[in-house]
Amino acid sequence: MDKPLVKSLNHTYSKKLLEYNGFTVTQQVGTLYKVAGFDNYNYLLDINAVFSNSPRLDPVDRTGFCLSAIRWASVRPWQIPTQQIDLEQAMHQRVLDLCNTRQRLNLFWSGGIDSTAIVTAFLKNAPDIGQCRIIYSPWSTYEHPEFFKILQNIPKLDLIDISGDRYFNLDLDGIMISGNPGDELHASLDQSFFDQHGYDFLFTPWQDFFYKQNPDDAFIEFCQNHFALSGREITTVLEARWWFYISSKLTSILNSNNLSLFVSESAGFDPSRLIGFFDCDVYEQFIYFNTDKIILSQNYAGWKQILKDYCHSYDKFDEWRITKSKFGSIQIGVYTWKKEILNNRRNLMILEDGKCVSTKNLPLLSKKEWGRIQHQYQHVFRYPNTL
């Protein structure tokens, strides 16, 4: 491996790091920062601000059109899907691909829609369910108690509760499989956006909405150019949202909380062992041709209905299928923070080899402290004159 690049950036310190390394921060957008000389990237932040009141987690553009001042570790590049497959085929293929790694598969189950769909996919398709472990907490069982009862009755399936002190010393072999980026592949349609604008609005022309939010012709032109890279027509607000989140947000979301949970334990964790179930070409092949199925009713509970229907085909829980709606899973985030803080494993960034970049007095940080280690990490920054 060449010098390892950035897998995850701690936004708490990102402004200081940019300034300490000579960049000019021109504007704050939520917890993100525009940097002079990175016009395309700055426009991405403008799109983020159109869709969110408080943007967080840096966009990492899979098309390569918008480079930022941070050199991110290699991402799964955007490729225009050409083959249409259905949901059953996509889930089946993804499960087989993961099972073929011949490693233990640790499935993070929060009790929400995405992770329940993932576990269901393994129950339906895994040649040997004994290859899987279910990693859960009491909150998972509160969110979906009926499904937990099913899991308890499946022979050979390990169930591991990581609450209490266990997450402080989590040392699991095999691959960790999270529910990410299930939200992003379904346009990351959070309830506040839906409540604010309503269902019909999602199917109005994106240009009208964008121009109202940011009346700048150059911005609209940038969006048209970026959206063209999707290889399909982007007409509505929902499609624009889907494209932005699938092309530019899923990478940093994949590596935000979950990664720190593991690397904060020891220096030995290989970040490639953490996998987002939905971060794959086969699921993208399905959703690319089925964006009309992202939300199936005028009620917010219709978001991800296709995944709920998929679960229902296995568990037959009628009420859950109809009433369940997205509920933010904060458990892993809370565990990660506590583990980082109490194990004194705070970081400025995590590199792709699992190394935590830090100074000794974090959360206190000064230019002098950064200056002591700065020379080791010059390669993770990209300067405008190299674009």
Added chain:
Amino acid sequence: MTQQEIFYKLLIANVVGWYLDDARIQLHRELYSMGDDPILLKRRFRMLSQLANYESQIYKKIYNFSSNNPSDYTDTLIQIKDELLHIINKNG
């Protein structure tokens, strides 16, 4: 260590002390109100112990930290408050 550095070190240590006191008092109140639930009691004792570890860790860092830029100290207060909220977070 300059006078300015000492001033900001003391300032931040003082404010962090208030934050820690608030967090500890809150946990102690909950100890009494939840004393009949063994699981919650165990969790609150665990949080108190974690809070004590944090206190020891953060005071050492404040003492060892050195900067002539006041914002390097004051920016951190928000961060420390946030860290404390995570330690006593009932979802963890």
